Amino acid sequence: MIRDASRALCEQFGIQLDFRHTEDLDKVSQWLARESQEFDGVIVNPVGYSRATTVPIENYRAAIQTIAHLNKPVIEVHINNIFHHGAESTQPLREDGGDMGFICGFGLNSYLAAIRAIGLRLQVHHRDHNRRINKVDKVFILNGPNLNLLGRREPEIYGRLTLEDLARRCAEVGVQRGLDVEFRQTNHEGELVDWIQEAIDVAKGIIVNAAAYTHTSVAIHDALRANPRPKIELHISNPHLREAFRQFSYVSPVVDGIVAGLGTSGYALSLQLMADLIDS
Numbered sequence: 001m002i003r004d005a006s007r008a009l010c011e012q013f014g015i016q017l018d019f020r021h022t023e024d025l026d027k028v029s030q031w032l033a034r035e036s037q038e039f040d041g042v043i044v045n046p047v048g049y050s051r052a053t054t055v056p057i058e059n060y061r062a063a064i065q066t067i068a069h070l071n072k073p074v075i076e077v078h079i080n081n082i083f084h085h086g087a088e089s090t091q092p093l094r095e096d097g098g099d100m101g102f103i104c105g106f107g108l109n110s111y112l113a114a115i116r117a118i119g120l121r122l123q124v125h126h127r128d129h130n131r132r133i134n135k136v137d138k139v140f141i142l143n144g145p146n147l148n149l150l151g152r153r154e155p156e157i158y159g160r161l162t163l164e165d166l167a168r169r170c171a172e173v174g175v176q177r178g179l180d181v182e183f184r185q186t187n188h189e190g191e192l193v194d195w196i197q198e199a200i201d202v203a204k205g206i207i208v209n210a211a212a213y214t215h216t217s218v219a220i221h222d223a224l225r226a227n228p229r230p231k232i233e234l235h236i237s238n239p240h241l242r243e244a245f246r247q248f249s250y251v252s253p254v255v256d257g258i259v260a261g262l263g264t265s266g267y268a269l270s271l272q273l274m275a276d277l278i279d280s
């Protein structure tokens with residue numbers, strides 16, 4: 001099922017898919033290490049590695065980092081939201097590396113979103129999702145502190161697009177997917193809480209980049225928990241690969257899925273994932 005759907009999407013992108021599965025933890029590292037020159041990107045679901053503690057993790061981490069340092073996209077995917085089950089973090093990829101994305105909690109769509117992200121990185125073009133013409137659902141995209149500085153805040157981490165650029169891009173995707181996107185930013189924790197509460201009655205779903213409050217705010221955790229709609233946690237960078245204080249999220253356990261480390265393209269991808277969550 002995942003293999004077939006992945007293959008179909010890759011065909012749309014003109015990406016050649018090599019889909020593999022093994023129960024042998026070290027085999028993945030061997031594939032990655034030996035064949036790193038031969039592919040343009042990797043999507044990996046490291047089931048089991050999150051719990052492994054011995055040599056395989058080291059080999060795996062080394063192999064992944066080699067690929068990331070070759071500047072090829074690497075995206076870790078999980079079918080479930082691993083933070084619902086008390087996972088501490090994405091242990092295997094946690095150390096400093098190149099550019100690594102993280103998507104979890106969307107079932108099969110975790111894989112499809114990763115393929116889309118790689119397609120965007122490789123700049124291959126594809127036919128987009130079907131339009132939903134007869135239906136318009138409101139979705140909130142809520143941004144937390146310092147994201148108003150996007151474009152000039154640490155561009156090596158957060159990129160060069162401004163928040164206005166992202167709002168515009170999200171509005172375009174919204175039109176394609178029948179979503180009326182309400183895009184907001186605030187530097188104030190309480191205002192985010194107010195908006196998450198407001199969304200209970202007016203929005204079909206919430207995408208939230210709570211920025212630094214992700215790592216500190218019980219109030220945002222509680223507000224999200226009180227909102228029964230589909231929820232996505234979004235980050236431009238992958239906090240799991242950064243300072244220790246970013247590796248805990250109060251948001252992760254109370255959302256359906258997480259998109260991180262895909263740069264600013266994560267906004268449009270999250271919106272596509274939200275459209276699918278609302279439709280499902």
Ligand code: DQA
Nearest residue numbers: 209211212235236237239246
């Ligand atoms: C961020 C990551 C957070 O750790 C940080 O505090 C931010 C932005 C991101 O989008 O990568 O402000 O949420």
